[in-house]
Ligand SMILES: Nc1ccn([C@H]2C[C@H](O)[C@@H](COP(=O)(O)OP(=O)(O)OP(=O)(O)O)O2)c(=O)n1
Ligand SMILES: [Mg+2]
């Protein structure tokens with residue numbers, strides 16, 4: 001075995017014995033390794049820090065180095081302090097406020113400015129503020145700030161680099177004269193020639209970033225330093241536009257974010273494959289909530305750097321970063337201080353830096369210019385994407401074989417459930433032994449170190465890893481967690497919006513959170529988020545691992561270099577992108593039946609993007625279309641995509657980013673959901689024809705789930721006319737579907753039966769698009785349920801139902817609980833049929849308890865019944881960005897979520913949306929409020945983003961408060 005990053009277990013056990021909590025608390029974790037450590041000790045040395053006695057080859061005399069370094073820094077600090085202020089006060093007189101997400105972070109910007117004489121305003125006081133720092137602004141903010149000096153964070157960094165306060169105008173986001181700014185020509189060639197005189201902050205860096213391959217091939221010809229007046233290779237730029245045939249491949253080859261997202265998706269499938277290979281069975285879910293669970297979080301230390309250093313072993317003990325920076329073209333031993341990028345603003349982002357660099361204050365994600373100030377001797381090495389992937393695959397092989405369950409988190413990180421694995425004789429029930437074994441095996445296979453966090457749940461394991469790093473193991477229980485000072489923003493799913501809401505209510509840290517009652521939290525951030533935070537703050541986390549969740553979509557997004565001059569070029573680009581996506585689908589043996597095209601369209605009146613050839617500020621558009629069958633054929637998918645593009649009727653010159661997503665995949669865990677399958681199939685009759693002979697062929701295609709996979713509850717919940725057609729379709733295939741809703745009958749189908757193939761993988765309940773609320777009083781299966789009649793709290797809802805009844809003449813009303821996207825894609829006649837059946841199946845409506853006339857939501861019913869009148873009586877309907885039609889508002893919501901899916905929304909946008917819903921409620925248009933909220937919730941759920949779910953909670957909470965105030969009842973969404 002190669003020398004392993006391991007420790008002598010005996011030694012470490014003795015060392016940490018004094019911190020023991022007792023085995024009765026945590027039976028399967030090594031009791032002598034679990035928390036119970038005084039808070040201050042955490043700050044100095046983790047209770048279980050195997051780093052101290054490690055033989056870790058990667059860090060050698062690391063500890064001694066750190067001690068020396070600390071000493072030296074302290075001396076330097078003292079010397080500087082003795083001399084006077086640490087930095088020249090270039091920002092004195094600047095009173096600044098930071099708006100929205102920024103890179104560097106709020107915290108970093110704040111420190112940089114304050115240290116240099118700036119004054120920070122937490123709450124924006126428009127009379128005091130001199131500068132607002134923002135990377136992007138919402139439309140509302142843009143209007144609001146149009147008379148202020150709004151600057152990009154680069155202004156701060158570049159000013160520091162230049163040693164003086166630079167002119168803010170060059171960094172403006174919007175400004176006094178913004179309206180007069182000449183509209184930048186959109187044609188790519190103009191933009192390119194503009195670049196010759198440009199000071200676009202990221203131009204050189206970005207072009208370099210995306211041209212890594214070319215730089216290697218011919219650095220002298222390609223090197224781009226326009227920013228410093230040395231000229232730009234025009235040919236290079238031309239070659240880097242989306243119109244070039246090999247653009248996508250080169251873009252893919254150089255974009256780290258693209259790699260990270262693809263790897264994440266691929267690793268999910270890879271884990272599922274490996275689990276089959278190793279005959280892993282999902283562990284019994286009954287132990288999910290208790291203290292018997294042992295969860296590990298395993299994460300490589302400075303992954304990209306560690307891997308890149310395998311081919312640069314001599315740099316091991318030097319500060320090193322992986323980054324697309326010109327600096328990597330420099331000789332590592334040259335005088336780096338003289339590098340122009342040390343003095344000018346190199347805004348390329350550090351993907352990963354090693355722990356030596358971190359000891360200087362450098363961090364992952366930092367801009368290179370800032371990092372070089374902190375650590376001028378830092379060496380920059382290039383990306384090695386192939387090696388990262390290769391090493392990641394070896395890692396996943398090892399951990400998936402050992403763990404009971406594995407959830408792929410990212411290329412360098414996984415969550416393991418090892419509850420059973422630790423019971424094996426070799427580990428004697430000691431999780432730490434197992435963690436060491438994993439570290440040894442990974443090191444032996446990859447020559448890189450991983451750190452392991454251990455806990456009874458995902459939250460504890462993750463927090464423990466931050467204590468274990470680098471190159472160590474740390475176990476944490478809930479008690480010890482409660483003694484730690486964990487930042488609220490480190491809790492999973494806490495984004496800016498939630499953090500700000502908590503801050504505004506005086507909840508600044510985790511102990512503040514713990515000291516807040518659940519009820520109070522609920523008023524701040526909604527029921528679900530409140531409960532999650534309430535639990536998290538106490539170290540409680542009931543989430544289960546998702547080891548069997550296959551990837552749900554294939555796709556690609558390109559938001560750089562997209563400059564298209566005509567429709568032909570636009571269609572050609574979409575076509576090439578589809579071909580790229582299909583390649584990976586074919587390789588994975590997956591097919592899909594729904595394709596979405598996302599376009600970012602240059603926003604009217606916007607100047608040139610901050611990033612050369614970037615997408616700048618855009619409107620996001622998205623359109624989906626069904627494929628005529630499950631397919632991964634690029635020609636078929638491309639023709640649907642091109643139709644979608646044509647339907648969008650855009651000026652190709654305005655297209656700034658293109659994304660394609662293929663969903664509703666075969667073999668994915670929604671194939672067992674017959675409701676969804678049936679709806680997908682219904683969509684096939686694209687001209688609204690009934691499911692007849694023409695479709696029977698399709699019904700017998702592999703599109704339909706096998707009879708054994710049909711969820712009878714869901715089938716029974718459909719209108720009878722549709723049920724009978726489905727049953728007929730199965731009869732046509734030579735199979736009968738039972739009428740019983742008894743699940744055990746389905747399972748009892750003989751294993752040899754042609755339709756007895758078990759549904760693939762999922763054991764957790766399948767999310768249903770069409771909810772079933774059990775049986776009606778008469779014992780017959782209920783039709784699609786609109787509401788449960790429970791009495792008091794349902795009063796407003798029943799009135800909405802009444803509104804619905806009255807509106808049935810429109811007969812195209814979507815049942816609010818149905819997935820709106822599916823609904824919109826259904827043929828007209830099926831929609832009508834569902835709507836009619838739906839209405840017929842409603843139980844009689846209970847008489848509402850009379851309320852004061854002015855408060856009676858039934859009035860809303862009457863108003864809703866006479867839409868035109870509503871407008872006359874109540875005046876203009878409430879507007880969201882100038883839109884009021886339901887379909888328009890939905891389109892806005894969809895575009896909103898699509899445009900910032902992963903990062904989550906700006907809090908101002910949430911507030912604006914919340915206010916719009918509020919005004920709907922105040923205008924008594926409960927039907928619309930509910931419908932839009934359901935749509936919002938459904939789309940947010942599809943994004944699988946906790947941040948979006950938190951946004952849903954916030955808006956729902958606000959809506960419910962408004963509803964309670966008006967009707968003394970909640971709005972059921
Ligand atoms: N926004 C991001 C996040 C991650 N990565 C890459 C670089 C990292 O090396 C790798 C793993 O991410 P980690 O967050 O685990 O960071 P490191 O492994 O570099 O450091 P640590 O030791 O803190 O885990 O993914 C990236 O390029 N950009
Ligand atoms: Mg890592």
Ligand SMILES: [Mg+2]
Nearest residue numbers: 299410412413
């Ligand atoms: Mg990681």
